[in-house]
Amino acid sequence: MEYVNLIQKTIDYIDEHIQDNLTVDMLASIAGFSTYHYYKVFSSFVHLSVMDYVTKRKLQFALHDIAMGAKIIDIAMDYGFETHAGFNKAFKRAFGYPPSLYRLHAPKGLPPKISLSYLKENLTGGIIMEPKIIEIPSFKVVGYEFKNNLKNVLRSRDIPAFWAQRGFDDSNCEEKLYKQLNPSKHGEYCICINTDMTTDDFSYVMAVGVDSFDKATEDMYKLEVPAATYAVFTTPEVSEEEFVDSIKGTWSYILQQWFPNSQYEIDETKFDFEYYDEHCHPWEYDKVSMKIYIPIKSI
Numbered sequence: 001m002e003y004v005n006l007i008q009k010t011i012d013y014i015d016e017h018i019q020d021n022l023t024v025d026m027l028a029s030i031a032g033f034s035t036y037h038y039y040k041v042f043s044s045f046v047h048l049s050v051m052d053y054v055t056k057r058k059l060q061f062a063l064h065d066i067a068m069g070a071k072i073i074d075i076a077m078d079y080g081f082e083t084h085a086g087f088n089k090a091f092k093r094a095f096g097y098p099p100s101l102y103r104l105h106a107p108k109g110l111p112p113k114i115s116l117s118y119l120k121e122n123l124t125g126g127i128i129m130e131p132k133i134i135e136i137p138s139f140k141v142v143g144y145e146f147k148n149n150l151k152n153v154l155r156s157r158d159i160p161a162f163w164a165q166r167g168f169d170d171s172n173c174e175e176k177l178y179k180q181l182n183p184s185k186h187g188e189y190c191i192c193i194n195t196d197m198t199t200d201d202f203s204y205v206m207a208v209g210v211d212s213f214d215k216a217t218e219d220m221y222k223l224e225v226p227a228a229t230y231a232v233f234t235t236p237e238v239s240e241e242e243f244v245d246s247i248k249g250t251w252s253y254i255l256q257q258w259f260p261n262s263q264y265e266i267d268e269t270k271f272d273f274e275y276y277d278e279h280c281h282p283w284e285y286d287k288v289s290m291k292i293y294i295p296i297k298s299i
Contacts, residue, residue: 047126126236143207
């Protein structure tokens with residue numbers, strides 16, 4: 001049996017016994033590997049250590065219980081956390097917010113089944129964890145607009161990693177934006193706008209966040225992104241050579257796997273966007289990643 005199938009077997013076992021006390025030795029035995037070999041093989045497929053994955057997967061299932069109104073202390077005990085405080089700490093480390101805040105926006109369905117074969121086929125470079133569900137107030141961006149046409153594409157959001165393909169590097173637009181606008185934090189927003197379904201015309205804006213439009217020059221594109229509830233996906237951490245494929249694979253997962261199994265739909269009155277901060281810099285990180293923000297609303 002191929003390694004991917006053996007690791008998949010243990011991933012399925014984790015989901016089926018999510019409230020049990022799972023150990024690396026136990027999972028290695030199910031896969032038929034030594035503990036050391038299983039640890040190495042698992043990490044190579046999932047890009048997380050075994051117990052880090054188990055903890056994060058337990059927390060993903062806990063999200064469902066939170067959404068259903070269960071008491072936090074009961075959830076903590078059910079998933080093997082010894083204390084309420086320990087559960088809160090692990091939850092905040094994984095999702096960035098405490099369970100009390102997340103209860104309002106927790107995904108309403110059980111986590112979608114993980115398919116390593118699907119992720120391998122789509123070259124994601126690892127497991128895509130459940131998104132954070134957060135509310136973001138309106139904010140301003142200033143950047144450059146690039147008009148394009150892409151035939152035979154149904155939606156502009158099916159154009160993954162356009163920025164990562166560096167289609168407009170020759171203009172040095174990124175350098176110009178930082179020099180002219182001096183934004184308070186580093187990070188580029190890449191947003192599809194003005195999509196024409198009849199002609200396949202669309203514009204792609206590469207921008208930085210600003211407090212006001214005062215410093216923008218006439219050749220720059222100014223946009224106020226409206227407040228929205230977002231599902232925020234982080235691409236798996238991969239090598240620089242795998243980065244574009246990882247972004248494409250994550251988009252494919254979002255559209256083909258996550259949405260059909262969630263109780264959300266895209267809020268088409270708002271903007272989805274890709275966000276690239278210092279975590280996509282290979283000169284700062286051995287493994288790189290970025291974030292995809294999808295505006296959502298309940299079905």
